[in-house]
Amino acid sequence: MNFDNTMTGAKQVSRSELKSRDFVPRGNKSSSPFNTTLYLSLRAVDCYWQYLVLSQAYGSALIKLLGGSIIATPEPYREHHAGTPHFDALGLSGYRLGLLAMNIIAAAKHFWFVLNVAEEAWTLTGAIVVGLDNILFDTLNNFLFLCAATSATSQAAGESTWNPYLAAGFALFVIGIAAECTCEVNRGQFKLNPQNSGKPYTAGLFAIVRHPNYTAFTIWRAGLAVATSGVTYGILIATFFMWDFSNRAVPALDEYCSKRVSRINQSCISPAGIDHGQYGDMWADYKQKTRWTLIRYVL
Numbered sequence: 001m002n003f004d005n006t007m008t009g010a011k012q013v014s015r016s017e018l019k020s021r022d023f024v025p026r027g028n029k030s031s032s033p034f035n036t037t038l039y040l041s042l043r044a045v046d047c048y049w050q051y052l053v054l055s056q057a058y059g060s061a062l063i064k065l066l067g068g069s070i071i072a073t074p075e076p077y078r079e080h081h082a083g084t085p086h087f088d089a090l091g092l093s094g095y096r097l098g099l100l101a102m103n104i105i106a107a108a109k110h111f112w113f114v115l116n117v118a119e120e121a122w123t124l125t126g127a128i129v130v131g132l133d134n135i136l137f138d139t140l141n142n143f144l145f146l147c148a149a150t151s152a153t154s155q156a157a158g159e160s161t162w163n164p165y166l167a168a169g170f171a172l173f174v175i176g177i178a179a180e181c182t183c184e185v186n187r188g189q190f191k192l193n194p195q196n197s198g199k200p201y202t203a204g205l206f207a208i209v210r211h212p213n214y215t216a217f218t219i220w221r222a223g224l225a226v227a228t229s230g231v232t233y234g235i236l237i238a239t240f241f242m243w244d245f246s247n248r249a250v251p252a253l254d255e256y257c258s259k260r261v262s263r264i265n266q267s268c269i270s271p272a273g274i275d276h277g278q279y280g281d282m283w284a285d286y287k288q289k290t291r292w293t294l295i296r297y298v299l
Helices: 033-056 061-065 085-090 094-116 124-146 164-192 212-229 231-259 279-289
Strands: none
Touching: 033 094, 033 124, 061 124, 094 124, 094 164, 094 212, 124 212, 164 212, 164 231, 212 231, 231 279
């Protein structure tokens, strides 16, 4: 969940030079097959675990232990939509299918990012912490969905696909995932051009705020929260991730980019032999032009 705006073609900053700490080893562009496999395995386990939670209420004993009650299990999707054997076999209501689909899409997005976009090597700690973090939040979401006192199905629409919380949550989820993928695709295309070596990407959504991918992540996480437990919970989740990014990821990335030095190759030097400057200088200029980090005019 820690995706940055750094570029290739720049001198690495050693970990000892950085005061801020993050899960991503900034500038360590190497392979880490074991740690990567571990992280992706945890994402796959998360999807299966969430299916068990939604289909068989696995872990719901904790809700009862805390004095809560579990919402009634509705008729499965197949009772209303014949002829869909793959969906029938899951034994989930349409609402729960929607929740599971969002969990799977989010995991698939992470698979795509790790295997096709990410450059930094995973550390063992980072792979475990981020992998378990996803399991924790997805499980919390679905436990709150199953708990009668906190479930989004408390609306008159109940556990139907017409429930406004499901519709609103799914809309936020799609917007967030689409925006996050747009950030990565646009930045990836920018990096393919040798002329952009050692330069930060500052166009597209990155011209609006400096870390739109963090904002997009927060939006889809809030969407999942709304779909499972309503607006109040969605606001709490969004507030938590805005706080986390503002106090952890953003300062760490800002420090790294500020201390980073570009390796200027021939394509980045003018005919007069003038050096185009350091990455840190370009980053400082970007910060001056794009003041807001996560939410324009707010944060």
